[in-house]
Amino acid sequence: MRRILSGVVASLALCALTVAVQAQSFPSKPITLIVPFPAGSTTDLVGRIMAQDLSKTIGQTVVIDNRGGAGGTVGTEAVARAAPDGYTILMGTIGTHSINPAVYPKINYDPVADFAPVIQYGTAPNVLVVNPDVPVKTLNELAQYLRERPGKVNYGSSGNGTSNHLSGAMFASRQKVSAVHIPYKGGAQAITDLLRGEISFMFYHYLPLLPHIAEGKLRALAITSAGRIDALPNIPTMKEAGMDDFEVSAWFGVYAPAKTPPEIVKALHDAIAKGINSPETKKNLQVQGVDPVNGSSEDLAKLTKSEIARWSVVVEQAGAKLAN
Numbered sequence: 001m002r003r004i005l006s007g008v009v010a011s012l013a014l015c016a017l018t019v020a021v022q023a024q025s026f027p028s029k030p031i032t033l034i035v036p037f038p039a040g041s042t043t044d045l046v047g048r049i050m051a052q053d054l055s056k057t058i059g060q061t062v063v064i065d066n067r068g069g070a071g072g073t074v075g076t077e078a079v080a081r082a083a084p085d086g087y088t089i090l091m092g093t094i095g096t097h098s099i100n101p102a103v104y105p106k107i108n109y110d111p112v113a114d115f116a117p118v119i120q121y122g123t124a125p126n127v128l129v130v131n132p133d134v135p136v137k138t139l140n141e142l143a144q145y146l147r148e149r150p151g152k153v154n155y156g157s158s159g160n161g162t163s164n165h166l167s168g169a170m171f172a173s174r175q176k177v178s179a180v181h182i183p184y185k186g187g188a189q190a191i192t193d194l195l196r197g198e199i200s201f202m203f204y205h206y207l208p209l210l211p212h213i214a215e216g217k218l219r220a221l222a223i224t225s226a227g228r229i230d231a232l233p234n235i236p237t238m239k240e241a242g243m244d245d246f247e248v249s250a251w252f253g254v255y256a257p258a259k260t261p262p263e264i265v266k267a268l269h270d271a272i273a274k275g276i277n278s279p280e281t282k283k284n285l286q287v288q289g290v291d292p293v294n295g296s297s298e299d300l301a302k303l304t305k306s307e308i309a310r311w312s313v314v315v316e317q318a319g320a321k322l323a324n
Contacts, residue, residue: 026264030061032088036075036096038068041186042124042205042288046252047091049284050121053275054268071161072096073107080114084257086264089118092255094163098307102315103161103322111308117300118254119269121276122290125225125249126164127206127232128171129218131197139222139241142201146177154180156199158187160322163250166311167203167224169318174243194218205250206231207289224248231289251307252290253300269297 031054035047044066051062067075076096082088090096097111109115128139136142146153155172157165160183172179182199184190191208193199195217203224210231212218222241223229238246254272256265275281276294285292295303315321 024263026086026267027058027060029087030063031058031086032063032065033091034065034067034075034079034088035091036067036069036072036093038186039066041068042250042290043072043091043093043252045288046122046285046290049281049288050091050254050272050275053278053281054271057271057274071100071104071159073100073104073109076100076111077107077109079255079257080109082257084116084259084261086256086260086268088257089268090115090255091121092253094249094251094307095161097253097255097304098311099161099163099166099315101308102311103166103320105321105323111304112301114258115255116258116260116265117297117304118256118265119272119276119297120293120295120300120303121252121254121272122285122292123249123251124205124207124288124290125223125229126167126203127209127213127223127235128167128201128203128221128238129194129209129213130201130221131194131199132216132219133197134200134219137219137221139238139243142221143175143177146172146175146179150178151180153201154182154199156182156184156190156194156202158190158204159183159185163248164203164205166314166318166320167248168201169320170246170248170314171203171243173314173318174246203248205289251293251303253303255300265297 033047033051035044037043048064051064055062067078072095079088079090100107101111130136136145155168187204194202209218213220220232220235222238223232223235224238226247273294276292282292
């Protein structure tokens with residue numbers, strides 16, 4: 001028995017030593033950043049900014065691996081199943097870690113148990129816009145317009161389960177109106193159809209909408225952030241426009257697989273945080289309409305859990321559950 005116990009103790013000590021050595025030498029090879037959305041998406045552009053900074057800081061290549069599909073679940077699951085050594089990490093989003101667990105009956109990963117949060121990276125609010133042929137100029141007027149046309153007005157989104165989809169569903173639910181959701185495979189086609197009048201309104205990331213708003217081709221009614229934004233200073237927040245508790249900002253966070261050694265998680269956090277603090281990176285993110293965030297790993301863990309709880313309620317109230 002004494003020999004067995006000695007062997008167990010020795011094995012545990014060896015494992016601890018191995019982990020310590022790995023953490024001290026990390027990183028000794030390229031890191032793969034899985035982006036669970038297509039190239040050219042906002043998440044992809046944000047991921048590339050982060051990867052470039054991380055590569056400079058750690059002196060290793062950071063390879064972008066775009067694995068889109070099923071609302072981001074494909075790429076997210078790949079990281080959940082990856083080796084917990086810090087060499088495969090994820091650019092997660094509000095969709096992958098908060099909305100997907102609420103809208104899909106079954107996903108093949110646990111957004112909390114299967115991941116080690118590294119850092120919250122940025123946030124991006126949505127703006128509510130309408131085609132100018134829709135005769136409304138305020139939130140209340142839009143609600144009344146929908147109330148008078150139950151089930152006859154379409155709104156678009158960049159896909160099922162996205163923050164802009166759920167923003168529309170939440171708006172309809174809380175206003176007690178009926179509108180038809182039209183999901184697109186990305187925001188570009190949705191914007192095109194909104195400009196054509198194929199759909200009447202849409203919540204979406206404000207940056208690609210700015211030129212159309214400036215030219216009068218779209219009309220902005222409200223912004224979903226807590227405060228007004230510099231790019232649209234005359235557009236009220238949802239609260240100012242008459243709807244309380246409607247703050248919806250898409251967010252981005254970096255995750256490693258669960259059981260990644262804390263020393264490696266800290267090394268990743270510190271390296272990424274250094275990049276976020278640089279004026280150049282802040283400018284690059286703001287060009288993409290993203291506000292940089294430099295929170296702790298614990299902050300991202302708390303955000304993930306609170307957002308899961310929040311969106312579960314929203315999806316239930318809005319009846320927005322989807323089939324896998």
